[in-house]
Amino acid sequence: MENKKFTLDLGSKKIEVENKNIAEQTNGNIMVSCGDTLVLSTCVMGREREDMGFFPLMVDYEEKYYAAGKIKGARYIKREGRPSDEAICNARIIDRTIRPLFDEGLSSEIQVVATVFSWDGKNDPDVLGILSSSIALAISDIPWNGPVGVIRVGKVDGSFVVNPTYEEREKSQFDIVFTGIIENGNLLINMIEGGLNEAKEEEVEKALDFAREYLEKMIDFQKNIAKEIGKAKKEISLPQKDEILEKEMREFLGERFREALFQNDKKKRSEEVEKIKKELVSFVNEKYKEDSKEKYIGKFIEKETDLLIHEGAVKFKKRVDGRKINEVREIKCEVGLLPRTHGSALFSRGQTKGLSILTLGAPGDQQLIEGMEIAGKKRFMHHYNFPPFSVGETKPMRGPGRREIGHGMLAEKAIFPLIPAFEDFPYTIRIVSEMLSSNGSTSMASISSSCLALMDAGVPIKRPAAGIAIGLMQQDASNYEVLTDIQGPEDHHGDMDFKIAGTKEGITAIQLDVKVKGITGQILKEALLRAKDARLQILEKMEKTIPAPREQLSPFAPRILTLEINPEKIREVIGPGGKVINEIVEKTGASIDIQQTGLVFITSEDSSLAEKALSMIKDIVREVEVGEVFEGKVERILDFGAFVNLLPNQDGLIHISKLASRRVDKVEDVVSVGDTVSVKVISIDNQGRINLALIENKDKKGKEK
Secondary structure, eight states: OOOOEEEEEETTEEEEEEOOOOSTTSSEEEEEEETTEEEEEEEEEEEEOOSOSSOOEEEEEEOOGGGGTOOOSOSSOOSOOSOOHHHHHHHHHHHHHHGGGSOTTOOEEEEEEEEEEEOOSSSOHHHHHHHHHHHHHHHSSSOOOOOOEEEEEEEETTEEEESOOHHHHHHOSEEEEEEEEEETTEEEEEEEEEEEEEEOHHHHHHHHHHHHHHHHHHHHHHHHHHHHHOOOOOOOOOOOOOHHHHHHHHHHHTTHHHHHHSOSOHHHHHHHHHHHHHHHHHHHHHHOTTSOOHHHHHHHHHHHHHHHHHHHHHTTOOOTTSOOTTOOOOEEEEEOOSSSSSEEEEEEETTEEEEEEEEEEOGGGOEEEEOSSOEEEESEEEEEEOOGGGGTOOOOOOSOOHHHHHHHHHHHHHHGGGSOOTTTOOOEEEEEEEEEEOSSOHHHHHHHHHHHHHHHHTOOOSSOOEEEEEEEEEEETTEEEEEESOOHHHHHHSSEEEEEEEOSSOEEEEEEEESSSOBOHHHHHHHHHHHHHHHHHHHHHHHHHOSSOOSSOOTTSOEEEEEEOOGGGHHHHHOGGGHHHHHHHHHHOOEEEEOTTSEEEEEESSHHHHHHHHHHHHHHHOOOOTTOEEEEEEEEEETTEEEEEEETTEEEEEEGGGSOSSOOSOGGGTOOTTOEEEEEEEEEOTTOOEEEEEOOOBOTTSOBO
């Protein structure tokens, strides 16, 4: 294939697409760059897999240290290992964007891999990863209903910015990625991922209006590329419908299946639905003894459930648990559950229950981050766990999967703008959210439970945040219902999972997933308003439980004392090979962190030991002044005087003439090594040498000194 280049101007940015076909054994591959950031995306369609119960799509986002000109890793291992949390979230974003656009009947394994080959430190490769994956699929022979446009929107100094650089994003009021497709001449949004600093709902709508032109331009650009270099799509052989069997099964189910499906109790609903499924299998097997129809039954039940839930919401305004379309499930909050933790809270929304536990640590407990894009420290962490018992299942527990990492990062993004500045609260903060029971929207529950735990611990957050998931049941573009606070079946069988988190002041995080091709701007607007109403209801319940952060930290939380010293004195506090600071730590058990600015943090669970460590450091860095009196030990004796230790690493000289008011022939006649004596500082020369005078007392012979 001839090598071709395509160029697209987006604001001040230039996107370049090149089909070098260097991964020639793939179904599709493309290289996309912006500046010197370059991503190669490939797509491969493998063997057909039937009856998996899900579409076998795998998406990987590969960060390579060489792309940034770095050699990273442990001393003995330099190969890239487990992907970073950021890389996992980027892979999930690509997956959420492209997955809804595959045909329902496709059952072949498909793998999309976006590999970052070059990174310039200015342009984020995540947006290029989505774009290149879209183009690779669009030009391949894999059946796919793209392409998708993708734009990151920031707002700097009151103006919207398209695909802002890292520097611009630091100044931005929010950071939102929109993806969308063109359907019947209209733009539909099919994925949103954003972190915001308490932005109003109207700002999100304005950001989308700004992005619309660029999304449409990018989609047209990709269509032209696919038209010029794209392959013919493979045909999918869809399974033939057995209309007679479907009619017989529907008649057998009658109204029993609807009645079993539409009831509040999740466990009872599951049991009755499963019972009816087994009866249906027995009925079909009995009637069609010679021809197995079992694999057909499962798909039929899934489609029938989907149909009934949609019909219930759109036609009858009825939900599976009997709630109103805009009704939030019962909210319960409890704080201080765990006696020895620094903060804890249980948040319940219906049968979804999340327990968040907070731990405070020293500044030195910060997480060290080492990745292709990011190298630094992280002082606020949120980790999310979803054990199998939360949904009444059994399966091996082998650490967090992509879903757990993604949900944990979303909650972290929602809470981060509310965390106090390091200067005001120099603790490292870690929250772990344990999902104890799940019936939909656990990630949003973890935001509420985490904020309650923060307040229970006495962390002075700006204000609490809460999250809600908004769903959609859509029969066509104009016939739909937006659902508030979706639960399990509405999430699984619904058309949208729109997670929106924020405070009373505005939105802090937003995430949209769809199962249809996309949603209109009108649905987006309705969902934002529904989420705001629900969020305020939840926040009211939370504030009744604990209206503000506690005034005092938990008695089991460490205390941090702060001291600012002259940066030139840092080496004295540390000592040769760390000798001095290690002695302080050994004597007090305190954790000591020193910044280059001279700011010292002393952390200890015992406040008296922290005070002791503080006093020892103050003695080291203290500057002696003329006229001060000290009790010190005689360290050395020379012919002309005695050296007395005043403070750690600070000695002064008592000249022989200052040992007594009378003439002294030998220093040893007055003092000996190891004596504790009272001295007064009489002068400090321009080289910092301290001169002392012995305060009069009795010498060894009983005479006045």
